[in-house]
Amino acid sequence: MKREIKFKLNGEEVTAEVESHWTLLYFLREVLKLKGTKEGCGYGECGACTVVIDKMAVNSCLFPVMEVNGKDVLTIEGISGPGEALHPLQKAFIEEGAVQCGFCTPGMIMSAYALFEEKKNPDDEDIKEAIEGNLCRCTGYVKIIDAINAAKRGK
Amino acid sequence: MSFNIIGKKIPKKDAPFKVTGQALYIDDVELPGMLYGKILYSKYPHARILHIDTSKAEKLPGVKAVITAKDFPPHFRIGFMKDNPPLKGTKVLSTRDEIAAVCAISPEIAEEALDLISVEYEVLQGIFDPLVAMREDAPILHEEVGSNILKLPWRLVCGDVEKAKKESAYVVEDTFTTQWVTHCCLATSGCVAYFDVNNNLTMYSNTQIPSLAQNEFLEALTALGLRNRRVRIIQVTIGGGFGSKLDTYPYEYIAILLALKTRKPVKIVFSRDEEFFATSPRQCTITKISQGCDRDGRLTFREVEMILDNGAYTSWGATTPSVMMMPISSLYRVPNVKYTATCVYTNNTYCQAMRGYGNPQATFAIESSLDHLAEESGIDPYDLRIINANEPGEITPQGFRVTTCGLKECIEEVAKRLNWKEKRGRGLKKRGVGIASLIHVGGGARVYKSDGCGTIIKMDDFGKVDVFTGASDIGQGADTVIAQIVAEELGVPVEDVNVIHNDTDICPWDVGVHASRTTFVAGNSALFAAKKIKKKLLEILSKLLEVPPEDVAIKNGIAFSKSDPQKSIPLARALRRIHFTTGGSMLMAEHFYDPQNENLNKEFRGNLSAAYAYGTHGVEVEVDTETGKVKILKYVAAHDVGRAINPLLLEGQIYGGVLQGIGYALSEKMIYDNGYLKNGNFLDYKILTVRDVPPVEIVIIETNEEAGPFGAKGIGEPGLVPTAPAIANAIYDAVGVRIRDLPITPEKVLKALKEKNKG
Ligand code: FES
Ligand code: FES
Numbered sequence: 001m002k003r004e005i006k007f008k009l010n011g012e013e014v015t016a017e018v019e020s021h022w023t024l025l026y027f028l029r030e031v032l033k034l035k036g037t038k039e040g041c042g043y044g045e046c047g048a049c050t051v052v053i054d055k056m057a058v059n060s061c062l063f064p065v066m067e068v069n070g071k072d073v074l075t076i077e078g079i080s081g082p083g084e085a086l087h088p089l090q091k092a093f094i095e096e097g098a099v100q101c102g103f104c105t106p107g108m109i110m111s112a113y114a115l116f117e118e119k120k121n122p123d124d125e126d127i128k129e130a131i132e133g134n135l136c137r138c139t140g141y142v143k144i145i146d147a148i149n150a151a152k153r154g155k
Numbered sequence: 156m157s158f159n160i161i162g163k164k165i166p167k168k169d170a171p172f173k174v175t176g177q178a179l180y181i182d183d184v185e186l187p188g189m190l191y192g193k194i195l196y197s198k199y200p201h202a203r204i205l206h207i208d209t210s211k212a213e214k215l216p217g218v219k220a221v222i223t224a225k226d227f228p229p230h231f232r233i234g235f236m237k238d239n240p241p242l243k244g245t246k247v248l249s250t251r252d253e254i255a256a257v258c259a260i261s262p263e264i265a266e267e268a269l270d271l272i273s274v275e276y277e278v279l280q281g282i283f284d285p286l287v288a289m290r291e292d293a294p295i296l297h298e299e300v301g302s303n304i305l306k307l308p309w310r311l312v313c314g315d316v317e318k319a320k321k322e323s324a325y326v327v328e329d330t331f332t333t334q335w336v337t338h339c340c341l342a343t344s345g346c347v348a349y350f351d352v353n354n355n356l357t358m359y360s361n362t363q364i365p366s367l368a369q370n371e372f373l374e375a376l377t378a379l380g381l382r383n384r385r386v387r388i389i390q391v392t393i394g395g396g397f398g399s400k401l402d403t404y405p406y407e408y409i410a411i412l413l414a415l416k417t418r419k420p421v422k423i424v425f426s427r428d429e430e431f432f433a434t435s436p437r438q439c440t441i442t443k444i445s446q447g448c449d450r451d452g453r454l455t456f457r458e459v460e461m462i463l464d465n466g467a468y469t470s471w472g473a474t475t476p477s478v479m480m481m482p483i484s485s486l487y488r489v490p491n492v493k494y495t496a497t498c499v500y501t502n503n504t505y506c507q508a509m510r511g512y513g514n515p516q517a518t519f520a521i522e523s524s525l526d527h528l529a530e531e532s533g534i535d536p537y538d539l540r541i542i543n544a545n546e547p548g549e550i551t552p553q554g555f556r557v558t559t560c561g562l563k564e565c566i567e568e569v570a571k572r573l574n575w576k577e578k579r580g581r582g583l584k585k586r587g588v589g590i591a592s593l594i595h596v597g598g599g600a601r602v603y604k605s606d607g608c609g610t611i612i613k614m615d616d617f618g619k620v621d622v623f624t625g626a627s628d629i630g631q632g633a634d635t636v637i638a639q640i641v642a643e644e645l646g647v648p649v650e651d652v653n654v655i656h657n658d659t660d661i662c663p664w665d666v667g668v669h670a671s672r673t674t675f676v677a678g679n680s681a682l683f684a685a686k687k688i689k690k691k692l693l694e695i696l697s698k699l700l701e702v703p704p705e706d707v708a709i710k711n712g713i714a715f716s717k718s719d720p721q722k723s724i725p726l727a728r729a730l731r732r733i734h735f736t737t738g739g740s741m742l743m744a745e746h747f748y749d750p751q752n753e754n755l756n757k758e759f760r761g762n763l764s765a766a767y768a769y770g771t772h773g774v775e776v777e778v779d780t781e782t783g784k785v786k787i788l789k790y791v792a793a794h795d796v797g798r799a800i801n802p803l804l805l806e807g808q809i810y811g812g813v814l815q816g817i818g819y820a821l822s823e824k825m826i827y828d829n830g831y832l833k834n835g836n837f838l839d840y841k842i843l844t845v846r847d848v849p850p851v852e853i854v855i856i857e858t859n860e861e862a863g864p865f866g867a868k869g870i871g872e873p874g875l876v877p878t879a880p881a882i883a884n885a886i887y888d889a890v891g892v893r894i895r896d897l898p899i900t901p902e903k904v905l906k907a908l909k910e911k912n913k914g
Contacts, residue, residue: 033185036176036177038180038182038342038394039182040341040343040427041836042427043836045836045837045838046427046837048341075176076175076176077176080175086171086174086175089174090171090174093170094170094171095166097167097803097804097806097807099170099173100167100630100631100632100811101342101392101395101396101629102170102172102173102178102630103340103341103342103394103395105174106173106176128845131845132846133844134845135341135837135844136341137338137340137395137397137815137842138341138395138807139810139811140807140810140811140814140848140851141810141814141844141845142810142851143806143810145848
């Protein structure tokens with residue numbers, strides 16, 4: 001059954017007809033064609049699908065799209081400014097070598113983004129807690145931690 | 156030698172696309188009219204197929220095609236031994252066997268259609284243990300082969316092992332076993348296949364072997380009656396490789412056939428479940444090893460007998476003994492060597508290449524056994540390794556010509572940083588230290604008849620450079636390293652070099668991204684192409700600047716006279732001058748580089764690689780004797796890389812390798828129970844998370860390999876090769892138990908401690 005929902009997506013108001021069984025990930029990728037948010041497992045264990053909802057990091061593959069009604073959703077497509085102005089996290093991930101295959105990267109960045117919303121000055125323990133649900137098979141995480149620290153300093 | 160761009164921490168070229176979500180992976184590809192394919196797998200590990208009924212599935216609205224084995228030519232087989240039909244018609248040999256496939260207008264409908272296919276089986280007794288499969292009375296799985304033992308007689312004999320054994324002062328013998336582990340690429344496998352009006356095929360693909368896959372798909376088209384067609388492979392951004400995509404798989408041929416039947420693009424992308432059970436893992440091994448040394452600790456012989464569970468079909472996994480031979484014959488100086496390996500068909504999953512290609516399994520046995528020998532002979536494990544360390548200039552028993560070799564420096568540096576002399580052998584606070592080393596191919600590997608890679612370079616009117624390379628990027632950074640090499644040679648900023656590496660219609664041939672070969676082989680190919688274009692460029696510049704070519708230098712995109720720097724011209728202007736004139740010209744060059752390495756001969760001897768990479772890992776652990784848990788307190792990874800072209804990416808390869816290696820050593824294992832995978836998900840199959848990252852120190856040893864581009868050797872795989880034995884050795888030092896079976900779980904440690912205390 002289709003229902004209408006209204007929410008804010010990457011700063012813009014969205015009104016959409018959605019099926020109640022859709023996940024947010026499905027809606028983003030298959031309906032809105034926002035392909036930046038990735039599916040690595042579809043069951044909440046890899047973090048590749050992480051988006052930020054009302055400042056909290058959420059696995060969009062488990063999140064029912066109905067529940068974003070009235071909320072504020074940010075995806076990887078929504079955190080950089082116009083033109084070439086990348087978010088400090090994006091810049092830091094590039095410069096610190098935190099990106100290899102890059103499939104985990106959007107989710108990692110969104111988890112770190114939510115962390116910065118919560119804490120201005122997170123320590124390594126906070127960083128680990130923020131991204132412990134985000135799997136990366138390539139980097140060994142070291143440079144991802146470096147990047148989040150660098151972004152923190154650059155803020 | 157001083158460089159402008161080589162040796163600099165240059166960020167990965169495609170990272171901006173990846174951090175913004177703009178990079179397109181296979182699941183992001185959408186083509187007009189695209190259909191979605193799904194595969195029906197076998198219910199049983201071993202059964203005869205009596206009947207398949209697809210009629211209900213065909214009638215489901217939205218279904219566009221249903222195929223079974225009947226739709227492929229009867230004798231069409233894929234894989235290294237051509238023993239694998241893409242769809243199985245009469246018999247299934249594993250639970251990942253493909254029986255039928257569907258494509259529909261949505262993935263959901265395709266999935267629903269699978270449920271409507273009914274298959275009647277006659278269940279047969281399965282064989283899940285290679286030792287059972289080897290018995291005379293075991294049922295034969297591949298009747299056409301006539302035996303469960305593959306006709307791959309891996310056997311290397313150098314010197315006289317029997318004699319050496321008798322003459323050795325100390326001899327040890329052990330058996331080691333390793334488990335199945337899977338690549339766990341974060342993006343799952345997949346492809347999109349479509350045919351144009353001329354019946355030429357385009358494949359959007361994740362492959363690590365575009366040129367070889369092109370060839371195999373061409374063969375498939377011929378078998379399907381489409382002769383003399385074209386196949387174009389377009390690599391999307393690849394979400395992890397690690398060897399998993401070194402072969403072509405049934406799902407790709409299924410997508411091709413569905414696309415041909417429907418005349419529509421067909422996409423197949425695996426679910427995470429499929430990625431776990433239907434892709435090919437690193438194979439498990441049973442290794443019996445014996446080594447000896449004389450009174451002074453000089454190695455006298457090494458004898459290794461190995462059994463590999465090949466699984467139901469044959470992919471590259473069966474050829475990993477060709478690489479295992481390398482450490483067995485050539486890690487440390489050992490004059491007498493004997494190695495045999497037997498690959499055995501079972502009803503388990505079939506195996507494939509994975510980062511290190513057999514080397515981690517072999518090195519686990521060699522380096523664990525070496526510590527045993529150290530104990531037996533009363534020689535410190537560090538000293539034993541230094542005594543036997545390889546040296547530059549040596550020719551190993553298998554015929555490897557060692558050019559550069561920084562193994563001794565690696566061992567020394569690791570010992571120093573671990574504080575070896577202080578910490579070793581104390582067992583204080585249940586802490587201990589261990590080391591292990593590696594040799595790997597570092598200058599390509601001639602496993603195929605060509606180990607080459609082609610490059611085409613052109614320069615445009617704006618001074619920018621386009622490099623078309625055969626190399627593939629699977630996240631390791633080929634795009635960036637190639638750009639650096641070309642930029643350094645031409646004297647242009649690295650931002651001005653664009654590397655195109657993903658389309659067989661445009662890019663020259665390459666054997667594939669494997670064997671840690673890309674920096675060396677594709678790097679050299681790019682370097683030689685750059686040298687050719689530079690020669691032309693210097694001639695032109697010498698005319699424009701009115702100085703001899705030797706006097707021309709280029710820096711930062713500006714050409715000038717070395718003797719009179721006042722005379723200068725921006726490259727862009729020079730290029731336009733020679734272009735926009737009567738009889739004008741533009742600059743282009745090409746090079747195909749094939750390294751000076753050799754195929755192994757019938758006796759498995761030959762100089763497999765043009766250079767060899769070495770390294771040593773050291774680890775300090777603390778073992779909790781109550782829980783059996785192993786905690787890594789410190790990890791040091793020293794690697795002889797020839798030259799670090801890009802330390803940022805290089806470190807990334809080592810960190811990533813080490814973490815995969817720690818997973819291999821301590822937590823990862825695919826649990827198969829009578830042919831069924833029991834832990835095919837991220838919850839039960841433990842790849843490491845950020846919580847598991849120990850403090851890792853990287854030491855880069857530069858030996859400047861003459862044959863390598865700017866002195867570089869390969870580093871893609873070495874990072875995980877010696878990890879497991881280094882950890883196992885440290886555990887032994889800490890609490891006196893040796894675990895010979897990977898992964899080293901707390902249960903195994905506890906059990907061993909209990910047995911030790913009883914004894
Ligand atoms: S796709 Fe959502 S957690 Fe893996
Ligand atoms: S960069 Fe490949 S999974 Fe993280």
